[in-house]
Amino acid sequence: MKTSFKALIITLAVIVLVAIGAIVFALNQRASAPSGDGETVRTDSHVLDDAGEGAVTLVEFLDFECEACGAFHPIVEDLREKYDGEITYVVRYFPLPGHINSTQAALAAEAAAQQDRFEDMYAMLFETQAEWGEKPVETPEVFRGFAEQLGLDLAAYDEAVADPATLARIEADKADGVALGVQSTPSFFLDGTLLELTAWGDLEAAIEKAVNG
Template sequence: MKTPVKVALITVAAAIVLAIVGVAYALSQRPAEPLSPEGEKRQTVRTDSHVLDDGGPDAVTVVEFLDFECEACGAFYPIVEDLREKYSGEITYVVRYFPLPGHINSTQAALATEAAAQQDRFEDMYHRLFETQAQWGEKSEETPEVFRGIAAELGLDMAAYDAAITDPATLDRVQADRSDGERLGVRSTPSFFIDGKPVVLEAWGDLEAALEKAVEQ
């Protein structure tokens, strides 16, 4: 076998292994039972939550708490995209931030996405961060310049982007999602809720099975 071919095959195999490991990790992480402190309302969705797909008043609501640097979230990304297409018009898909402290760039990625959202470009940034995760994930230091570069590639108003990144309200918005997640019992990412109920991921296909059941009801 020629060396270039061998290298290509090894690269593809490594990518597949990483994806499988990421998904397997996610499947091993059960969400905790929702916490309901006395007098405190649990919120899976708020009026300012970011909606990727709005299926209307009768749609099933799917909420994902995610960390853009999380490899398991990256592995679930194509699965989620397939489900969004399959159940288009039947679900409302909501994304909420849950940056994990062990990921150096997770908060920076969330800030970049929220800054893009202020220019109505949330979904564009959402896609680009997962598409480029391997380039900026697992770093030893924050790399805000990488996210600024992505914002520029997307054609965002960079003055507005920079102002949003430094505005404490942007970080507050990210932290508000995380706080809601903590109150709901979220401990790992991705964590999914369907019509307010947590989805327990124990085996391949559990997310789709839960979604299919909810849609059919």
């Protein structure tokens, strides 16, 4: 009788441990998986090219310090020119933690956006990436210098950079990216679908197919 009772206790303990393990596993899976509530484009997203209702929409989640983003930049610019009027192109922030100046660069771009100069700062950041990228410390003064070169209102720029709402705007973009499954930059979504790019020409091929069928 005692042996049977002991066996029952052991069996119940094993069941409890298995159940706890299953719960922990499920919670970990939920924490690591995309939440599914992200959106590729929001009302405040930066639209560089607007081809109108029903146009093919290309969304890029980028990190201004990312060398791969820098390498893709001229390709993207060529594609914007080639498909001008046929695609809507949207830029969203996704600063990576391993890049010291990525958030500072995004702050500069967002501060410029508040003066309707996002695309000018976007272009300057990629043109000068080699000058400020891969630094051991943040260099906000470099980006303020870019703002000055662009003729921005520096008082308004400084206020925007210091405003927590500006950083929150950047973090909201990144949160959408994480929810959508973005793990690296650049990540491109074409009409809401994350593209798997394995060669330089894959992006153009995907756009051509979407535009012309």
